Amino acid sequence: MAFTDQQLERYSRHIILKEFGTKGQKKLMAAKALIVGAGGLGSPAAMYLAAAGVGTIGLADGDVVDLSNLQRQILHSTADVGKAKVESGAETIAALNPEVNVNLHRGPVKADNVLDLIAGYDFVLDGTDNFPAKFLINDACVLSQKPFSHAGIIRFQGQLTTYLPGQGPCYRCIFLKPPPPEAVPTCRQAGVIGAMAGVIGCLQALEAIKCLTGMGQPLTGALLVFDALTMDFRKIKVPSRPSCPVCGQNPTITEPQDYELAACDLKAP
Amino acid sequence: MKLTIGGETKNFKDDLTVAELLAEEKVQNPEYVTVAVNDEFVDGPLESRRVLVEGDHIEFLYFMGGGRPWPSPTNN
Ligand SMILES: [Zn+2]
Numbered sequence A: 001m002a003f004t005d006q007q008l009e010r011y012s013r014h015i016i017l018k019e020f021g022t023k024g025q026k027k028l029m030a031a032k033a034l035i036v037g038a039g040g041l042g043s044p045a046a047m048y049l050a051a052a053g054v055g056t057i058g059l060a061d062g063d064v065v066d067l068s069n070l071q072r073q074i075l076h077s078t079a080d081v082g083k084a085k086v087e088s089g090a091e092t093i094a095a096l097n098p099e100v101n102v103n104l105h106r107g108p109v110k111a112d113n114v115l116d117l118i119a120g121y122d123f124v125l126d127g128t129d130n131f132p133a134k135f136l137i138n139d140a141c142v143l144s145q146k147p148f149s150h151a152g153i154i155r156f157q158g159q160l161t162t163y164l165p166g167q168g169p170c171y172r173c174i175f176l177k178p179p180p181p182e183a184v185p186t187c188r189q190a191g192v193i194g195a196m197a198g199v200i201g202c203l204q205a206l207e208a209i210k211c212l213t214g215m216g217q218p219l220t221g222a223l224l225v226f227d228a229l230t231m232d233f234r235k236i237k238v239p240s241r242p243s244c245p246v247c248g249q250n251p252t253i254t255e256p257q258d259y260e261l262a263a264c265d266l267k268a269p
Numbered sequence B: 001m002k003l004t005i006g007g008e009t010k011n012f013k014d015d016l017t018v019a020e021l022l023a024e025e026k027v028q029n030p031e032y033v034t035v036a037v038n039d040e041f042v043d044g045p046l047e048s049r050r051v052l053v054e055g056d057h058i059e060f061l062y063f064m065g066g067g068r069p070w071p072s073p074t075n076n
Helices: A005-010 A021-030 A042-052 A085-096 A114-119 A131-143 A171-175 A194-213 B018-024 B044-048
Strands: A032-036 A056-061 A101-106 A123-126 A148-154 A157-163 A222-227 A232-237 B002-005 B008-011 B033-037 B040-042 B057-062
Touching: A021 A194, A032 A042, A032 A114, A042 A056, A042 A085, A042 A194, A056 A085, A085 A101, A114 A131, A123 A131, A123 A194, A131 A148, A131 A157, A131 A171, A148 A194, A157 A171, A157 A194, A194 A222, B018 B033, B018 B044, B018 B057
Parallel strands: A032 A056, A032 A123, A056 A101, A123 A148, B002 B057
Antiparallel strands: A148 A157, A157 A222, A222 A232, B002 B008, B033 B040, B033 B057
């Protein structure tokens, strides 16, 4: 596959990177990445992956754009309020880089569709905002031996880790199981500083690009924790857990399972 | 004795257990916080009675969702 003059110009700052080059760009253009959650984390991730020329980007989200999303979900604009996030996201991506093929998966990711959803992709980015979805994506990726990036943000903090099959711990190794719905006492939204989604979502895009092109060391075996108030990035070593119920020696989770969302996390009809 | 908590070295009384450290550090809802001592996970009530020794480094790993976190770290 030869580059067009336009592609050479568009991706010139990638191509002149010694570690990246035309080889890395070609790999990206042939790659397929799935972003689950076209929200705070998924927005910058989708935009940077699109700008980078990732050949196919899947967007999975069942929500519509809400005014309160716009403080951090930069994939969407004021005029998009009320529109499906996947549609709004696809428009933003098309405007940024029409070469990117966008697959829209409108609807919630559940135990009965998650394996089919991720099957066609080389790398998965978890940009969801709730624990049932995070555990579901983890389990599906482990069961499918699919590399994925976990991220979470809250208030002024963010965290990130990358799962590579057989090469390090999964999300469940670290956190075992979702906190029970009744453990969320008030259901008060905790809030998050908008730019935190940018920081952590961009790091997810970087991890995806690294894994898809084979550059550098992925964030495997470590949980990166970022505190915006102190500007501390800490890379905390995390081991694989031999007793992990999904990736351990005697797994008890052999298919994806749905967990209950806290009642207050459910969308009002 | 000196322990390193989240990268910060502080003084503690001797023979402190993991459970006592969680209380001393005012970690909220410790049942939902993953504890690692010297890069190994500490699990369940049995291991939370583990006695820490000088020089141990301890990490508290918190759930972070997407603006709907639970529990929240104490340093807020
Ligand atoms: Zn695991």
